[in-house]
Amino acid sequence: MRNSARSQKIAFALLFLATLLIVIPVGFIVVIIVIKGLPAINWQFLSDIPRQGMRAGGIFPAIIGTLYLVIGAIVFALPIGLLAAIYLSEYSKENFLSRMIKLAIVNLAGVPSVVYGLFGLALFVVFFKFGASILSGSLTLGIMILPIIITTSREALESVPHSFREVSLSLGASKWQTIRYIVLPNAIPGILTGTILGLGRAAGETAPILFTVAAFYLPQLPKSIFDQAMALPYHLYVISTQVPNVDEKIRYGTALVLLTMVLFMNLVAIIIRYKFRKRKKW
């Protein structure tokens, strides 16, 4: 008995150690970027174009480019993803087809990001002749975040109790009316969580936009969706590997802006989900 108590102590200590091995480096990464990046952040850095071959000036075009891309991706992915989620949770039966759809979603989520880049290049840039443009990049990112939006929205829809639907149907509402006026409103927080997570993912990815939209250096802002654009993650890649002698401060500053954007969105999503779970009355 003593022996098993001691081995339990050792085992738990090891499990705790493993957890620390993940948590401490994560904390270290975030802290080091904040500490070293903060001195670079000022109004000029956020609102100016890059100057002197990206060794000075700001990152404004990259921030704007990323915003355009993310908005474009969500405009494309949210309607399709939401309707797909409605199909899976409200219409599909447990059969071969729904099994195939779920498998397809899992696979979409698992396709390497650089393969999305290849696909976007082949379909949107070359085949549809959109060229390297915000349109091509947004569509590529949109397809990439589709599984996130479908999965989270579907969970949200399925967590609405069955009795809600039954009451609505028994009062003579049609199936679509029930979904539109009863199920959807109750699932909004969950859908919002998924949407924000999708936004965060789209904002941080580099590989899918490499060949579909990203411009190395572009001093003016894009004028239409058929223009190339700079993007924050690609800009960070460029100034940390392609351009020599960039001040470390600028690199850290860029990393900080990107990290803040992505982590902020994720934090908002986590908080919405947490609040919603607490408030839930059923």
Next chain:
Amino acid sequence: MRKLKEFFIEKLILVCGLASIFFVGVIFFFLLKEGLALFKFIKPVAFLLDRNWYPISEPAQLGILPLILGSLLVTLGAAVISVPIGVACALYISEIAPGKLKEVLKAGIELLAAIPSVVLGFIGMITLVPWVKNIFYLPTGLTALTGSIMLAFMAMPTIVSVAEDALYSVPKSYKEGALAMGATHWQTIWRVMLPAASSGILAAVMLGIGRVIGETMAVMMITGNSAVIPKMIPFGFVQSVRTLTATIAAEMGEAVVGSEHYFALFAIGIVLFVISFAINVTADLFLHREKTRL
């Protein structure tokens, strides 16, 4: 009128429901369309097994064996690091951590998953690369090992969250039964919980590995990108390698549309797509089996 409107809405919902299958199909089709054109120039066997990748020499040598081995080496290293740590962390979070800490740890893991890979690559370049260089007295810190360590951090969130789900879905009665028979908490975890959740944990490991093989930016920034056949383990780890993904990302910008090189990069895309497809389908089977059994 209303009936008509609802008819169209429901058809639209069905179409969107099928969209994911459609997109998987379209992705595969376009990879094939561009990639298979390569095999007019070289044989598939030569493409997979030739030892030289010199895409811009005349004539181009397009053997991806060094790239495949580079990917395998980096992935193996990342798996060795991330699997034990990830599973242990999942056990800690699901079985040991008290309520509040559990929520915080879960949120922390989610944040790690959210850090963009280019940011991890950047941090790896600045911190990890010099460390590896100094510790092993190497001419450069851009090695397979550096990539493995950084990639382990990208695999861990996947491993932890999927494994934690698997442990969570083990029926409470299993645990209570073991405890009631006088087993300690650790004995219950080790002899009852782990075996009961084993297929889910296996799925977690596979999905983590899938994430590592597909990772691009961080790998490209810190593994050194030299397309040579790596030496035997463990010496291969302290050497620069180049992965399948990094090759596509680094070279597609220069490849001329319609050239042999361009087709070859798409053919690498096919290889990656098939690998990730196989991993995801298998992992899904494991997860499904768990659900039906319990």
